[in-house]
Amino acid sequence: SPATAAGGDGGPPPPRLPKRLGSRRPRKPKPGRVKKLRLAITLTGLGLLALVSGVFGMMMSIAGDLPQLENKEQYAKAKNSEVFDSEGRKIGTLLSNTQRILVESEDISPYMKQAVVAIEDQRFYEHRGVDYQGITRALFGNLMPGGTTSGASTITQQFVKNALEAQSSRTYLQKFREAAYAYHLERQWDKDKILTSYLNTIYFGEGAYGVEAAARTYFGYRYPGCGTDGADPCASELAPEEAALLAGIIASPSTYSPRANPIDSGERRNLVLQRMKEQNFLTDPEYQDAAIKALPAPSEIEKPEDDSLSPYFTSWLRQQVVDMYGAGRAFGGGLDVHSTLDLDMQESAESIAYNTLAGIEPTASIVVIDNETGGVKAMVGGNDYAERPFNLATNGHRQPGSSFKPFTLITAFENGFGPGSTFASEKRVFTVPNSGGKEFFEVNNYDDIYYGTSDLVSATLHSDNSIYAELGFGDQGLGRGGPDKIGRTAARMGIDPMSFDRKPATPKPDANPAMILGGIDPGVTPLEMAYAYSTISRGGVRVGGELDSIPGSNDDLQDLGPTAISEVVLPDGKTLDGGKEYNQKELRAISEPVADSVKSILRSNVVSGTGERAQTGSDDAWGKTGTTDNNGDAWFCGGSEHFTACVWVGHFDTNTPMETEFGGLPVDGGTFPALIWSQVIQAVESIYDQRAAGEDDDGVSGSTGGTGGYVPSTGSGGSGGGGSGGGGSGGGGG
Numbered sequence: 001s002p003a004t005a006a007g008g009d010g011g012p013p014p015p016r017l018p019k020r021l022g023s024r025r026p027r028k029p030k031p032g033r034v035k036k037l038r039l040a041i042t043l044t045g046l047g048l049l050a051l052v053s054g055v056f057g058m059m060m061s062i063a064g065d066l067p068q069l070e071n072k073e074q075y076a077k078a079k080n081s082e083v084f085d086s087e088g089r090k091i092g093t094l095l096s097n098t099q100r101i102l103v104e105s106e107d108i109s110p111y112m113k114q115a116v117v118a119i120e121d122q123r124f125y126e127h128r129g130v131d132y133q134g135i136t137r138a139l140f141g142n143l144m145p146g147g148t149t150s151g152a153s154t155i156t157q158q159f160v161k162n163a164l165e166a167q168s169s170r171t172y173l174q175k176f177r178e179a180a181y182a183y184h185l186e187r188q189w190d191k192d193k194i195l196t197s198y199l200n201t202i203y204f205g206e207g208a209y210g211v212e213a214a215a216r217t218y219f220g221y222r223y224p225g226c227g228t229d230g231a232d233p234c235a236s237e238l239a240p241e242e243a244a245l246l247a248g249i250i251a252s253p254s255t256y257s258p259r260a261n262p263i264d265s266g267e268r269r270n271l272v273l274q275r276m277k278e279q280n281f282l283t284d285p286e287y288q289d290a291a292i293k294a295l296p297a298p299s300e301i302e303k304p305e306d307d308s309l310s311p312y313f314t315s316w317l318r319q320q321v322v323d324m325y326g327a328g329r330a331f332g333g334g335l336d337v338h339s340t341l342d343l344d345m346q347e348s349a350e351s352i353a354y355n356t357l358a359g360i361e362p363t364a365s366i367v368v369i370d371n372e373t374g375g376v377k378a379m380v381g382g383n384d385y386a387e388r389p390f391n392l393a394t395n396g397h398r399q400p401g402s403s404f405k406p407f408t409l410i411t412a413f414e415n416g417f418g419p420g421s422t423f424a425s426e427k428r429v430f431t432v433p434n435s436g437g438k439e440f441f442e443v444n445n446y447d448d449i450y451y452g453t454s455d456l457v458s459a460t461l462h463s464d465n466s467i468y469a470e471l472g473f474g475d476q477g478l479g480r481g482g483p484d485k486i487g488r489t490a491a492r493m494g495i496d497p498m499s500f501d502r503k504p505a506t507p508k509p510d511a512n513p514a515m516i517l518g519g520i521d522p523g524v525t526p527l528e529m530a531y532a533y534s535t536i537s538r539g540g541v542r543v544g545g546e547l548d549s550i551p552g553s554n555d556d557l558q559d560l561g562p563t564a565i566s567e568v569v570l571p572d573g574k575t576l577d578g579g580k581e582y583n584q585k586e587l588r589a590i591s592e593p594v595a596d597s598v599k600s601i602l603r604s605n606v607v608s609g610t611g612e613r614a615q616t617g618s619d620d621a622w623g624k625t626g627t628t629d630n631n632g633d634a635w636f637c638g639g640s641e642h643f644t645a646c647v648w649v650g651h652f653d654t655n656t657p658m659e660t661e662f663g664g665l666p667v668d669g670g671t672f673p674a675l676i677w678s679q680v681i682q683a684v685e686s687i688y689d690q691r692a693a694g695e696d697d698d699g700v701s702g703s704t705g706g707t708g709g710y711v712p713s714t715g716s717g718g719s720g721g722g723g724s725g726g727g728g729s730g731g732g733g734g
Contacts, residue, residue, distance in 0.1 A: 080093045080334070081330060081332070084339065089343055101233075107212075108211060111243035112211060112235065113199070115272050116198075116247045120247070121155040124154065129154060129184075130183055160178045202250055204249050219296065240276065240282060240287075241291070244269045244290065249265070270291050312393060338565070340373065348687070350380055352676055363392070366393070374545065376564055395525065399523045401517070402463045403636070403669065409471075412477065420455050422455050423470050424467075426450050428442070429442050430513055441514065461605050461608060482516065493532040495529075499524045527562060530645060533639060537599075537643075540592050545585065618685075621681065627669045631657045634650060634658065646677075
């Protein structure tokens with residue numbers, strides 16, 4: 001029964017006594033549970049050991065990679081490379097596109113260092129690359145309700161990030177790696193070196209990288225001449241309010257731009273000043289005085305101009321140094337780059353071009369090459385580098401017109417023709433190959449003037465398109481394969497094969513007959529033309545320098561080019577590459593008799609042909625005019641005893657016809673280009689003679705008489721005309 005079940009005798013169950021605390025014996029753990037616990041502890045320990053080992057291994061790996069950062073030239077030396085002319089005079093500083101100007105620690109205002117520490121890393125002088133207090137403070141600040149989001153990167157970490165060129169958005173692993181780098185770097189470098197390197201690399205807005213570029217950009221107007229040769233760097237002049245402005249910009253160059261957001265910029269500057277006062281970098285009166293100073297006005301903020309005395313040449317040379325030695329060494333290795341440029345010749349060429357074209361819109365590009373070495377002695381790439389840094393001399397591909405005809409003449413002489421070979425001067429129509437008889441190449445002479453049967457000397461002096469078209473493409477000349485042969489000749493002499501749609505390794509036949517008259521696409525540059533013409537000056541020998549070799553080239557001729565560099569010297573005075581200096585190389589491109597015959601004809605062209613205005617008073621002058629059929633491009637290229645030069649005249653970025661600029665008459669190769677060429681050649685030959693005689697050449701310049709308002713005599717325009725047709729535009733007259 002229930003009663004029996006409950007009490008055993010039918011009565012109520014005995015009352016239970018309350019348990020006393022702790023009276024129960026502990027149970028023994030089950031053997032399986034102990035094993036699991038031990039396994040968990042073991043695995044946790046192994047995991048921690050693996051984590052520590054992994055972190056240690058990563059730290060050691062990073063430590064092994066640290067020399068890659070330490071040895072970067074721009075951080076190890078903190079000195080820009082400099083460029084000198086052939087006489088040892090400084091041309092300018094070799095700067096990257098970021099215009100970063102490296103300065104030493106002593107050239108940075110103490111206020112600048114204090115301002116950056118005050119706003120970016122207050123414990124900079126206390127931590128060892130990683131600020132654990134800052135990390136903790138930032139973590140709690142970010143997690144607390146209403147807390148502000150902040151970071152804890154130290155100046156050392158920011159420098160490492162910039163040095164490694166890391167992206168703004170990075171993984172935690174990358175950030176950890178940067179922190180490890182920062183820790184190791186602090187063990188190798190002192191604080192001042194880290195801070196100086198940081199200030200040399202950080203971005204300050206307005207395209208200014210580094211504190212010197214920033215000081216010039218924002219405050220150069222307050223310190224006229226600062227940063228120039230013989231003057232203190234602009235960064236050394238910075239006052240507290242100026243340093244505070246720059247330091248405040250670092251966090252967000254766009255937000256705190258004094259140009260775009262002057263109110264935010266001013267508040268940020270004053271915050272930096274407040275922090276400087278709190279950290280005893282400024283007294284209260286100094287703070288009060290600095291906080292009321294005006295910000296730079298937008299009109300006063302100006303990116304510094306390239307300080308090079310020949311910026312177009314320096315921009316061309318710069319890429320060669322980078323290709324040979326890498327960007328780090330090129331811009332920050334403290335190299336002395338000795339170039340082939342002659343500042344006296346450069347200044348003469350610039351002055352002549354400016355004065356000759358004064359008052360008219362067209363501009364000139366000029367290249368002068370030393371016949372003996374292939375070195376560029378002068379390069380005019382435009383009339384204002386600050387306004388238009390595009391280098392017409394090296395990158396301005398334009399159709400050469402009849403100045404391309406010497407390559408046709410040389411090819412013909414190499415294939416059995418001679419100066420006395422005769423052809424009929426008459427209007428011609430050629431069927432373009434592979435057109436099914438539907439496309440034609442029509443050739444006309446200038447003003448439809450023809451000269452009957454003429455030899456190649458007369459045809460050259462008249463720049464007779466009709467005869468040259470027959471010579472280069474007709475059945476009586478080189479035939480339909482002529483353009484390909486002419487292209488190969490031009491390439492051997494120094495014209496880039498890509499100038500007429502060829503591949504350097506596998507030149508293809510070019511059936512475009514317009515090439516014969518200079519109708520090539522994309523065209524040639526003044527540098528190419530001057531260099532190729534210098535092969536004629538050298539009697540058919542193409543000359544270049546070993547320092548200017550084309551990387552990876554296996555073609556002896558392709559490996560030669562116009563020379564910009566003669567020697568590169570390290571800061572310790574040793575020559576780079578184990579003493580390797582300029583090593584002149586010569587290779588024959590055309591035969592000497594052919595070169596001499598062509599030079600003789602082109603000498604006659606200066607005496608009594610289309611190039612009469614190029615006369616210099618010396619029998620050594622020779623050259624050829626070139627004009628496109630719409631008078632959009634005008635050329636004169638030729639040589640003298642010691643130099644070869646090429647002059648192009650036209651509009652900077654258009655092919656606008658020059659119909660009235662030459663005293664009311666059209667501009668052709670025999671007008672401004674010939675006049676400029678004559679004056680430039682006389683100037684550089686005069687400088688050469690004075691150098692050879694050991695005379696004092698200070699201040700030497702060529703004849704620079706302006707001809708912007710020059711009125712030529714009747715009938716002075718060049719002869720020759722253009723052709724057009726399915727095969728491409730004709731090259732134009734002489």
